[in-house]
Amino acid sequence: MKEPYHLIEETAGEHLYCACGRSKNKPYCDGSHGGTGISPWRIQLPAPRTLKICGCTKSGIGPFCDDSHLGKKS
């Protein structure tokens, strides 16, 4: 079962999040997207921040959760 989202305290710097649903290290990309044609979501944070990261891969604003897992947009 896919998790709806991951609430994480993230460090500053570049981060790659899984957009394909295959990673064994969610919400982070572990390279398992190879061959799918899907690229990970990439963000650059200037400072540490708490993030609500998409866990269902349906978000329209990935890597951030937009409540698509609820079947509606926020």
Ligand code: FES
């Ligand atoms: S493992 Fe899912 S996008 Fe990289």
